Amino acid sequence: MLQVVVAAISKRKLPYPTNPSQLYEVSKHEGNNGRVLAHTKKLKFFDKAAIVENEGNYLAKEQSPWKLATVTKVEEMKLMINMIPIWIFTLPFGICAAQTSTFFIKQGHIMDRKIGNSFEIPSASIYTISAIGMIISVAFYDKILVRVLRKISGNERGMNILQRIGVGM
Numbered sequence: 001m002l003q004v005v006v007a008a009i010s011k012r013k014l015p016y017p018t019n020p021s022q023l024y025e026v027s028k029h030e031g032n033n034g035r036v037l038a039h040t041k042k043l044k045f046f047d048k049a050a051i052v053e054n055e056g057n058y059l060a061k062e063q064s065p066w067k068l069a070t071v072t073k074v075e076e077m078k079l080m081i082n083m084i085p086i087w088i089f090t091l092p093f094g095i096c097a098a099q100t101s102t103f104f105i106k107q108g109h110i111m112d113r114k115i116g117n118s119f120e121i122p123s124a125s126i127y128t129i130s131a132i133g134m135i136i137s138v139a140f141y142d143k144i145l146v147r148v149l150r151k152i153s154g155n156e157r158g159m160n161i162l163q164r165i166g167v168g169m
Contacts, residue, residue: 007049023050025071037075
């Protein structure tokens with residue numbers, strides 16, 4: 001990715017080619033393990049990394065990857081950049097999910113865990129209560145609720161995907 005950025009910045013003053021087919025790409029059989037990504041119009045600035053300079057002087061294949069990138073490499077980088085918002089918005093959920101186990105242990109350590117006079121539940125095992133609850137709710141949904149919803153809605157899955165997302169299953 002850094003090679004594409006460096007090549008695009010070094011060619012920032014060059015004009016865009018009139019036709020995207022003028023951008024540098026190797027054939028399917030030469031490199032890329034037989035896969036070539038098609039050119040897109042998004043994030044057009046990075047397309048400058050695939051502009052071939054001084055076409056008559058030497059072959060494009062002999063140029064440094066820091067000065068010339070293939071369209072496939074440019075498109076791969078564009079795909080990675082397009083995934084950044086997804087990563088940003090899923091990160092808080094992942095952080096919350098990762099911290100629930102430690103929160104349950106801390107909470108369990110403080111609360112009264114004694115059953116009777118002699119038995120005390122270990123604080124680390126309190127997290128298993130939520131896991132058991134999740135297993136029971138998924139089994140209930142799969143075995144009972146889907147059958148009822150299938151009869152009501154006529155949908156093979158009981159609910160369509162958007163309804164499941166809305167309910168939280």
